[in-house]
Amino acid sequence: MYAQMVDTGLRKLRDAAELSPEERAFQARIDADVKVEPKDWMPEAYRRTLVRQIQQHAHSEIVGMLPEGNWVTRAPSLKRKAILMAKIQDEGGHGLYLYSAAETLGVSRDDLIADLHAGKVKYSSIFNYPTLNWADIGAIGWLVDGAAIMNQIPLCRCSYGPYARAMVRICKEESFHQRQGFDIMIAMAQGTAEQKAMAQDALDRWWWPSLMMFGPPDADSVHSAQSMQWKVKLLSNDELRQRFVDQTVPQAEYLGLAVPDADLKWNAERGHYDFGAIDWSEFHAVLKGNGPCNRDRLRTRVKAWEDGEWVREAAVAHADKRAARAARAA
Amino acid sequence: MTSDAALLDYLLRLADNGLVLAQRLGEWVGKGPVIEEDIASTNVGLDLLGQARLWYAYAGEVEARIKGTGRDEDVFAFRRDAHEFRNLLLVEQPNGHYGDTIARGFLFDQWHVLLLRALAGSTDDRVAAIAAKAAKEATYHAERSADWVVRLGDGTGLSHERMQQAIDGLWMYTGEMFAVDAGEEALAAAGIAADARALKDPWDAAVGAVLAEATLERPADGWMQSGGRTGRHSEHLGHLLATMQFLPRAYPDAKW
Ligand SMILES: [Fe+2]
Ligand SMILES: [Fe+2]
Numbered sequence: 001m002y003a004q005m006v007d008t009g010l011r012k013l014r015d016a017a018e019l020s021p022e023e024r025a026f027q028a029r030i031d032a033d034v035k036v037e038p039k040d041w042m043p044e045a046y047r048r049t050l051v052r053q054i055q056q057h058a059h060s061e062i063v064g065m066l067p068e069g070n071w072v073t074r075a076p077s078l079k080r081k082a083i084l085m086a087k088i089q090d091e092g093g094h095g096l097y098l099y100s101a102a103e104t105l106g107v108s109r110d111d112l113i114a115d116l117h118a119g120k121v122k123y124s125s126i127f128n129y130p131t132l133n134w135a136d137i138g139a140i141g142w143l144v145d146g147a148a149i150m151n152q153i154p155l156c157r158c159s160y161g162p163y164a165r166a167m168v169r170i171c172k173e174e175s176f177h178q179r180q181g182f183d184i185m186i187a188m189a190q191g192t193a194e195q196k197a198m199a200q201d202a203l204d205r206w207w208w209p210s211l212m213m214f215g216p217p218d219a220d221s222v223h224s225a226q227s228m229q230w231k232v233k234l235l236s237n238d239e240l241r242q243r244f245v246d247q248t249v250p251q252a253e254y255l256g257l258a259v260p261d262a263d264l265k266w267n268a269e270r271g272h273y274d275f276g277a278i279d280w281s282e283f284h285a286v287l288k289g290n291g292p293c294n295r296d297r298l299r300t301r302v303k304a305w306e307d308g309e310w311v312r313e314a315a316v317a318h319a320d321k322r323a324a325r326a327a328r329a330a
Numbered sequence: 331m332t333s334d335a336a337l338l339d340y341l342l343r344l345a346d347n348g349l350v351l352a353q354r355l356g357e358w359v360g361k362g363p364v365i366e367e368d369i370a371s372t373n374v375g376l377d378l379l380g381q382a383r384l385w386y387a388y389a390g391e392v393e394a395r396i397k398g399t400g401r402d403e404d405v406f407a408f409r410r411d412a413h414e415f416r417n418l419l420l421v422e423q424p425n426g427h428y429g430d431t432i433a434r435g436f437l438f439d440q441w442h443v444l445l446l447r448a449l450a451g452s453t454d455d456r457v458a459a460i461a462a463k464a465a466k467e468a469t470y471h472a473e474r475s476a477d478w479v480v481r482l483g484d485g486t487g488l489s490h491e492r493m494q495q496a497i498d499g500l501w502m503y504t505g506e507m508f509a510v511d512a513g514e515e516a517l518a519a520a521g522i523a524a525d526a527r528a529l530k531d532p533w534d535a536a537v538g539a540v541l542a543e544a545t546l547e548r549p550a551d552g553w554m555q556s557g558g559r560t561g562r563h564s565e566h567l568g569h570l571l572a573t574m575q576f577l578p579r580a581y582p583d584a585k586w
Pocket of ligand 1: 061090091094170174
């Protein structure tokens with residue numbers, strides 16, 4: 001997902017006997033669906049896992065502004081331009097809520113951003129793919145925001161209070177984004193032959209990376225079991241992926257677009273779509289930094305940060321001057 | 331020029347200012363100095379774009395009164411060439427660094443808010459209604475850009491120097507805001523348009539006060555560039571439009 005491979009720092013699940021009394025009490029509260037709040041005692045591994053997960057999510061919102069920002073100046077109508085600007089602005093807001101949620105765990109936004117810029121933490125692999133035609137903006141809303149919702153709705157019930165509450169606000173906006181993206185896809189799929197070709201091309205390129213957003217298969221997800229026990233992850237990667245496929249395939253059919261998977265077919269017995277094997281080597285390559293846009297995305301973020309340094313310094317210097325003047329006047 | 335023809339031209343000036351400045355602010359998306367600023371600056375762009383759409387809608391109706399049919403917002407935005415755009419030269423100037431963008435916004439906002447407040451009293455009900463709504467937004471824009479001029483002007487030595495250069499560099503584009511041609515004069519006499527000449531003193535006072543607080547020098551009124559409102563633009567506008575208009579131009583039959 002936006003946080004695809006969160007390291008819990010633990011090799012295996014421990015059973016109750018291996019837990020300290022504090023840890024046992026903590027787990028009992030989680031099992032009883034009592035929210036953990038910033039001032040509550042929590043195991044260090046729980047805190048660190050959440051910091052990693054929330055910051056990956058926050059960075060994804062911010063880096064995710066870039067592929068869409070790539071089309072703001074070229075949006076083909078004023079209405080689409082306004083919708084796109086508002087959407088990207090929402091994503092910036094999501095980043096802010098999430099950095100705030102992370103800060104309740106005793107880290108600072110500036111430190112988290114420094115980690116991102118140093119390449120020490122990841123953001124979602126999906127944002128390392130390029131937006132090459134206008135239909136990509138539709139496909140991102142439809143598929144990427146769609147996948148995000150799939151993951152984030154359960155997270156509204158996650159065990160950490162500030163994260164759960166941030167998710168509630170975010171989910172409302174994400175569902176708007178998804179509808180707006182699908183609306184672009186409808187216009188493109190029902191448009192001229194050239195527009196339809198753009199829509200198909202966008203689906204061809206975004207389909208598999210969207211499925212990868214849910215993270216590695218459950219069998220290979222060493223950290224998922226612990227995260228699920230802590231309720232910072234509520235459904236497994238494969239479960240979410242299946243839900244996404246089941247929801248999205250009929251939408252692609254409605255659009256008259258072909259999902260680029262020869263093995264995709266409805267399985268009446270399972271009541272789900274079967275789909276083809278995901279190329280996990282591509283996923284791992286992108287996570288390692290070898291996606292088409294990893295280098296550009298990070299460079300753009302670092303440049304924005306460095307170019308803005310004199311502005312941030314001036315704002316601080318001015319605030320200091322004001323405070324000093326106020327102190328002298330008092 | 332009939333009064334409707336003059337009004338159409340006047341509405342396009344208002345609309346084009348908003349669209350072109352919104353397009354410039356769109357270039358900043360995702361690249362601001364801090365996330366809060368990214369959001370705030372996109373917000374200003376969105377307001378300006380929304381205002382432009384209202385002005386274009388009314389321009390289309392006025393055009394229909396003249397010709398029987400009027401263009402819609404997207405035809406105005408995407409199917410006119412640079413010489414048909416009526417925006418101020420100021421708003422098409424490139425973003426530069428953050429201080430340049432702030433200075434451009436500040437000089438424009440201070441004028442825009444005065445203009446819109448005057449237009450809110452227009453004898454043309456549509457103009458008055460759009461201006462009243464836009465004036466509220468512009469008031470916030472003007473406060474925000476003035477705030478930043480003060481922060482950057484009275485911030486660090488480096489920011490002071492950059493802010494002063496930004497103001498100096500854009501000053502020659504401010505004269506155009508207060509020039510009035512025959513069509514505008516007639517509209518102003520009819521109470522439809524605002525008399526831009528009357529905005530100069532209050533603008534000077536407001537800009538002067540902010541610059542003083544920012545410890546910046548007000549540049550002398552030297553040579554002033556003009557031509558934007560008659561379609562004689564700087565070289566920058568053609569590039570801005572080439573980017574903005576690419577899709578509708580490349581795929582003229584498409585609906586988006
Ligand atoms: Fe988001
Ligand atoms: Fe979104």
